Amino acid sequence: MKKTNNKGFSLVELIIVIAIMAILIGVLAPQYIKYVEKSRVSADKDLLDSVYNALTTAAGDPDISTGTILGSGSYTFTSFSGNGSDVDFSSVVLDTLGQGLSGSGASVEGKLKSKIAKEAGSNVISISVDANGNYTVYTGQQNDSSSGITVGAGAN
Numbered sequence: 001m002k003k004t005n006n007k008g009f010s011l012v013e014l015i016i017v018i019a020i021m022a023i024l025i026g027v028l029a030p031q032y033i034k035y036v037e038k039s040r041v042s043a044d045k046d047l048l049d050s051v052y053n054a055l056t057t058a059a060g061d062p063d064i065s066t067g068t069i070l071g072s073g074s075y076t077f078t079s080f081s082g083n084g085s086d087v088d089f090s091s092v093v094l095d096t097l098g099q100g101l102s103g104s105g106a107s108v109e110g111k112l113k114s115k116i117a118k119e120a121g122s123n124v125i126s127i128s129v130d131a132n133g134n135y136t137v138y139t140g141q142q143n144d145s146s147s148g149i150t151v152g153a154g155a156n
Contacts, residue, residue, distance in 0.1 A: 040114040044139065045149050047111055051077065051125060052137040052152040054096035059133065064089050070129050077125035077137075080105035116140045116149055128154060 059069055069089050080090040081104045090105075097108055105125070112123040117139045128136040136155060140148030143156050150156070 037115055041116060041149060044112050044114045044117050045151060047108070048125065048137045048139065048149055048151045050097060051093075051108065051127075052135055054093045055127065055135045055137070057096055058089055058092040059135070061092060064092055069133075070127065070135075072129050072131050072133075075127040075129070077105035077109055077127060080108075112139060114149070116147060119147070130154070 055070075058064060080094060094105070094108070099107055109123045109125050112118070112125070117123050119140065124139060126138050126142070128138070128142065130136075130153065134153030136142065136150060136152040138148055138150040138152075138155075142148055142154065143150050145156075
């Protein structure tokens with residue numbers, strides 16, 4: 001009886017396995033990319049919600065002088081900077097977000113990761129205050145889910 005000494009796979013078998021793997025990767029990669037972007041948008045929405053909650057908490061704080069609370073209008077979060085005072089509106093908002101009393105809004109904006117936020121213009125968080133003092137926090141286009149993320153009183 002003749003013994004064969006076949007150890008391993010043939011070249012054809014290896015090429016077939018590689019071809020199957022390439023097809024699977026080609027089908028699954030776009031779905032994975034969509035999933036990753038969706039999770040980044042969700043993380044950005046959570047960050048904007050944290051900013052909104054910090055704004056409403058600071059606005060309701062009786063120790064803050066009313067002269068430092070945002071009036072009706074539009075603002076960018078980059079302009080927020082703590083001056084070390086625990087009664088300054090910007091400082092209280094940044095401290096609530098874990099940036100300390102001498103933090104800056106730019107360090108919070110740097111945490112935005114989604115493609116929507118980056119296309120909006122270098123990760124800019126915008127704040128809109130209506131006549132009743134209600135806050136809307138957004139990045140990108142306000143109330144447009146395809147090109148912006150909006151949370152707060154003015155969100156759809």
